Amino acid sequence: MKKHYISTAIITIVILITGIIASLEFHKMHVPEPLYPSEGLSSKRMLSDYFPGIRGTNGDTEVYIFDSGKPGATVFLAGGTHPNEPAGYIASVVVLENLIPERGRVIVIPRLNNSGFTCTDPMEAFPQSFHIKTDKGVRRFRFGSRATNPVHQWPDPLVYSHKPSGQQYSGLESRNLNRSYPGDPNGSLTEKVAYAILQLIEKENVDISYDLHEAAPEIPIINAIVYHEKAEDIAMYAILELEFEGLKYTPELSPKNFHGLSHREWGDYTETRPFLMETSSPVQGRLRGKTNEELILDGVSKNYKIAKETGALRIVYRDEGEQLNHRVGRHLSGFQAIIRAYNVFHGDNPVEISGLPAYNDLVEHGIGYYLHND
Amino acid sequence: MLHVIYILILIYVTFILGIEYFKEKNWKMQMAIGFVLLIFILRILHIK
Numbered sequence: 001m002k003k004h005y006i007s008t009a010i011i012t013i014v015i016l017i018t019g020i021i022a023s024l025e026f027h028k029m030h031v032p033e034p035l036y037p038s039e040g041l042s043s044k045r046m047l048s049d050y051f052p053g054i055r056g057t058n059g060d061t062e063v064y065i066f067d068s069g070k071p072g073a074t075v076f077l078a079g080g081t082h083p084n085e086p087a088g089y090i091a092s093v094v095v096l097e098n099l100i101p102e103r104g105r106v107i108v109i110p111r112l113n114n115s116g117f118t119c120t121d122p123m124e125a126f127p128q129s130f131h132i133k134t135d136k137g138v139r140r141f142r143f144g145s146r147a148t149n150p151v152h153q154w155p156d157p158l159v160y161s162h163k164p165s166g167q168q169y170s171g172l173e174s175r176n177l178n179r180s181y182p183g184d185p186n187g188s189l190t191e192k193v194a195y196a197i198l199q200l201i202e203k204e205n206v207d208i209s210y211d212l213h214e215a216a217p218e219i220p221i222i223n224a225i226v227y228h229e230k231a232e233d234i235a236m237y238a239i240l241e242l243e244f245e246g247l248k249y250t251p252e253l254s255p256k257n258f259h260g261l262s263h264r265e266w267g268d269y270t271e272t273r274p275f276l277m278e279t280s281s282p283v284q285g286r287l288r289g290k291t292n293e294e295l296i297l298d299g300v301s302k303n304y305k306i307a308k309e310t311g312a313l314r315i316v317y318r319d320e321g322e323q324l325n326h327r328v329g330r331h332l333s334g335f336q337a338i339i340r341a342y343n344v345f346h347g348d349n350p351v352e353i354s355g356l357p358a359y360n361d362l363v364e365h366g367i368g369y370y371l372h373n374d
Numbered sequence: 375m376l377h378v379i380y381i382l383i384l385i386y387v388t389f390i391l392g393i394e395y396f397k398e399k400n401w402k403m404q405m406a407i408g409f410v411l412l413i414f415i416l417r418i419l420h421i422k
Contacts, residue, residue, distance in 0.1 A: 007401040015408040019416065026421050151420045155380055 029118045029128055033141055035093060035110060036372040038355065040100040042067040047109065050203055051196035053185055058152045059193040061114040063200065064096055065107050072104025073207040073351040075339065076272070079109070081178050081211055081262070083116040083144025084126065086296055087279050087327035088212030090141065094328060094370050095335070095356060104351030107204060112197070113177040115152045115189065117144035130293045136373040143296060147175035153189045163187065165259040178211070181265035198269055206272040208342050211262040212331050213278045216285035217304050222316040224250040225334060226276040228267030235275065237341035238334070247333055247359060277334050279327040280316040297324050329362030381418060388414040
């Protein structure tokens with residue numbers, strides 16, 4: 001009997017130590033990494049200022065406003081819709097830390113689904129963070145989940161029915177922000193966040209809006225710019241201009257019957273012209289192999305090289321890898337090309353910005369060169 | 375409301391499993407029960 005008590009005590013201590021270590025690791029995911037906005041920043045607000053229903057929740061997030069003080073159009077840039085797609089998040093951080101508005105306004109939300117940054121997807125062995133070297137040290141960024149943290153919104157329904165279309169998705173998608181627009185002020189946390197974003201777009205009279213993403217190399221919309229039909233002229237002009245710079249993007253018209261997505265609902269429910277951009281991210285793919293920080297940063301995967309060579313699937317993968325520098329550079333060049341194209345068609349109400357690097361700058365100097373530590 | 379019901383069920387299962395944990399004589403089984411309990415407790419405490 002005495003032996004039983006001793007083993008119980010030892011095992012309890014082992015499990016308690018394991019629990020404490022796990023809790024501390026989980027806690028790290030709830031600590032937001034500091035961001036350092038450029039001197040062009042005019043004001044900082046919270047998303048809950050547009051819809052108080054998310055105040056005090058893990059869905060609330062920072063809204064950075066860059067106002068030139070000169071009349072012009074308003075641009076909205078969203079990173080971190082899916083926190084497991086680092087190029088979208090980091091591209092918005094590079095904009096945040098370098099942008100100088102010359103005319104009009106730019107609104108940046110780097111962590112659109114703030115709750116998704118507090119966990120990783122289960123069963124995927126994703127690292128919790130990745131590190132980027134800068135001139136003044138190393139910066140840590142969280143690698144989050146595609147969806148809202150289940151601790152903040154749980155349980156999932158068996159079938160998720162999108163409001164108001166009634167389109168049905170798997171239950172897991174109820175926590176996917178990019179299946180939740182236009183949102184519901186009385187719905188789940190994800191639907192409330194989606195509703196708050198629509199309120200922001202409407203109240204700030206946003207003219208152009210971006211939602212930055214990534215996807216697995218085998219997904220058909222890789223390296224695409226998805227656009228709403230009312231922004232077709234701008235999208236085509238920008239894609240042609242990018243082609244002259246040696247960057248190929250596929251134009252993808254937002255399907256009218258694919259509901260809940262930003263490129264569809266932002267355009268349908270507000271006056272904005274939405275664009276969604278995708279890059280190829282091997283760390284998200286089913287064939288990726290060993291999943292670690294190097295795969296996020298360097299994007300080198302032997303499996304995808306082999307898969308591409310077989311020709312069995314359409315795989316967008318470069319032999320040298322899909323580096324984060326390259327992926328962020330594509331987003332930044334696409335972002336700026338769309339603004340230039342907008343100005344061509346709306347010369348009476350343009351938006352002008354400066355200070356941002358383009359694709360070649362990112363490839364030459366790396367992301368760290370454009371990140372600041374103070 | 376559904377969330378609260380799930381948590382109450384989880385507390386009940388954790389309680390039953392906790393009794394089994396302390397009754398169990400085989401240390402290997404006890405270890406296995408203990409780690410399952412750990413996951414349940416983290417979930418009840420909303421740690422993820």
